[in-house]
Amino acid sequence: MxxxxxxxxxxxxxxxxxxxxxxxxxxxxxxxEPETPMSDSVFNREIYIRNYGDNLPAGHNPLDAMDPMLFSLERFSSINLFYKTTERWDLSFSGIFRSNIGVNNGRTAGIGYGSSAVAEIAVLDTPYSKVTHVPENLLFQAPGEIGLDAQGTISYQMGHVIYTFGGNFVRPDKVTGYDENDPVASQEANQYRHMLYCLSEDLIKTFPKAKNLQGKPLRPRTLIIKTARGNYVKLETQSIYKGITDPLQMRRGYEVPIYAFRYMVIKADEARFGFVARKQSLTVNMSNNSVTVGKEKL
Incomplete structure (x- = not known):
C-alpha cells in the first residue's frame, strides 16, 4: 500500500x-459544544432565570474579575467563554460584582467584536409590567454596559442596579446601630451596608418610601435589548443574591453575584410585547439545571 x-x-x-x-x-x-437549537416556544412568554452564575459548566465560569459571564436569552442558557466572537450569546455580565450588562455586537469594540451579532441595549425609566412594546426612536447602545444607576451615585446615567455605599438609603432603619458601641448591633448593621439592589418593581413596591441619594423616590428600570440575531427583549434584573428574590430578605452574607432576572422575547418584526403573555411562563434554575413550566416555583 x-x-x-x-x-x-x-x-x-x-x-x-x-x-x-x-x-x-x-x-x-x-x-x-453543539449549539442548542432555538425553538419558537421561547417567544411571548415570561422567562424567569434563577441563580445565574451558580453551578456554571467548565468553560463558562469567569477565570478572574475581568472575565464576563455570557448568556443567551433566546436559549435561556449560559454560554462557554470560547464563543465570545460568535452570535451564540446576547448578554455579558462584567465589572464589579458583574453589575455591568453589555450586549453582543460584532460591529463595535467590545467582547463580541468581529462576530455577526447585532445586539443593542437601552434602559427605560418604566416598570417592567408597563412596557408593552419597543418604543419608537429608542436610543440603543452597542455594546452597552448598563450598570450602576444615578439614583445611587452622583452621576446622571440610568442603570439597572443601585449601590448603597456604607449606609443603606433603601433600609436606613437596618444600619442605625453601626456607630454604636454595641458589637451585636454593629454586626447586624453590617449585614445591610454596601448593598446592591436591582431596581425591580418588587423593590419599589416593597419600599415605596425609599429615596435615593438626591432625596427623590426610587424608580424602577427596564432594559430593552435587541438580541444577537435581531429579536427584541424586555428584561428586569431582580437580585444578585443567591436564592433570594424577596427584597425584604436581601442582605450581605449570601453568595454574589448570583443573578435572578425575568424577561420576554418577541420576534423582530413584531416589536410588541402584548398586554398578556401568550404562553405559560418558564422558570430556569441554573443551580440544578431545572426548568419549570407554569407558575414560578421559588
Missing part, C-alpha cells in the same frame, strides 16, 4: 473515532 494511502486511511479512521465519541475537537484541542 502506498504511504500516502496509509496516511489518508489513518486520518479518516481518526475522524470516525472522534465522531463515534460524540465530540468534535479543533486543532487546539478545544471540545466544541
Amino acid at each position: 502506498h504511504p500516502r494511502t496509509k496516511i489518508t486511511l489513518f486520518l479518516f479512521g481518526l475522524i470516525l473515532t472522534f465522531i463515534s465519541c460524540g465530540k468534535v475537537y479543533d486543532l487546539n484541542g478545544h471540545d466544541w
Whole structure:
C-alpha cells in the first residue's frame, strides 16, 4: 500500500473515532459544544432565570474579575467563554460584582467584536409590567454596559442596579446601630451596608418610601435589548443574591453575584410585547439545571 494511502486511511479512521465519541475537537484541542437549537416556544412568554452564575459548566465560569459571564436569552442558557466572537450569546455580565450588562455586537469594540451579532441595549425609566412594546426612536447602545444607576451615585446615567455605599438609603432603619458601641448591633448593621439592589418593581413596591441619594423616590428600570440575531427583549434584573428574590430578605452574607432576572422575547418584526403573555411562563434554575413550566416555583 502506498504511504500516502496509509496516511489518508489513518486520518479518516481518526475522524470516525472522534465522531463515534460524540465530540468534535479543533486543532487546539478545544471540545466544541453543539449549539442548542432555538425553538419558537421561547417567544411571548415570561422567562424567569434563577441563580445565574451558580453551578456554571467548565468553560463558562469567569477565570478572574475581568472575565464576563455570557448568556443567551433566546436559549435561556449560559454560554462557554470560547464563543465570545460568535452570535451564540446576547448578554455579558462584567465589572464589579458583574453589575455591568453589555450586549453582543460584532460591529463595535467590545467582547463580541468581529462576530455577526447585532445586539443593542437601552434602559427605560418604566416598570417592567408597563412596557408593552419597543418604543419608537429608542436610543440603543452597542455594546452597552448598563450598570450602576444615578439614583445611587452622583452621576446622571440610568442603570439597572443601585449601590448603597456604607449606609443603606433603601433600609436606613437596618444600619442605625453601626456607630454604636454595641458589637451585636454593629454586626447586624453590617449585614445591610454596601448593598446592591436591582431596581425591580418588587423593590419599589416593597419600599415605596425609599429615596435615593438626591432625596427623590426610587424608580424602577427596564432594559430593552435587541438580541444577537435581531429579536427584541424586555428584561428586569431582580437580585444578585443567591436564592433570594424577596427584597425584604436581601442582605450581605449570601453568595454574589448570583443573578435572578425575568424577561420576554418577541420576534423582530413584531416589536410588541402584548398586554398578556401568550404562553405559560418558564422558570430556569441554573443551580440544578431545572426548568419549570407554569407558575414560578421559588
